[in-house]
Amino acid sequence: MKKISFYFISILMILICFFIYLIFFRHIKSSEILIDNFSKITVDSLNPVVGKGYSLRKIKIKGYINDSILIRGFYGYPIYLSGKVDKEFNTEYYGSFPSIINIEPYKATSGKIKITHIIK
Numbered sequence: 001m002k003k004i005s006f007y008f009i010s011i012l013m014i015l016i017c018f019f020i021y022l023i024f025f026r027h028i029k030s031s032e033i034l035i036d037n038f039s040k041i042t043v044d045s046l047n048p049v050v051g052k053g054y055s056l057r058k059i060k061i062k063g064y065i066n067d068s069i070l071i072r073g074f075y076g077y078p079i080y081l082s083g084k085v086d087k088e089f090n091t092e093y094y095g096s097f098p099s100i101i102n103i104e105p106y107k108a109t110s111g112k113i114k115i116t117h118i119i120k
Contacts, residue, residue, distance in 0.1 A: 046099040071103055099117065
């Protein structure tokens with residue numbers, strides 16, 4: 001009987017800690033953009049919630065473009081992509097400023113890409 005109650009209390013403590021972690025320390029914001037018009041610059045911004053902890057900034061890009069696009073505001077230098085794209089970029093992020101990315105058509109005129117922008 002003591003063994004069963006020990007296991008029950010242990011599992012209950014683990015679940016309580018997990019829910020506390022989800023409520024107070026795990027905060028995710030994301031946006032998804034579908035671009036099929038390459039005649040203008042697209043800007044995406046995610047504003048962090050003040051007082052919440054963040055550690056990761058990520059963009060996922062999937063699709064096809066006929067020529068080059070340029071993504072600014074991620075690593076501190078521009079990212080050039082062209083053709084069939086299935087990429088993911090990660091960097092550290094601590095929530096002290098909004099996460100902003102600019103997608104410039106550069107030489108691309110047609111195509112279709114989906115961009116997922118995440119901070120967590």
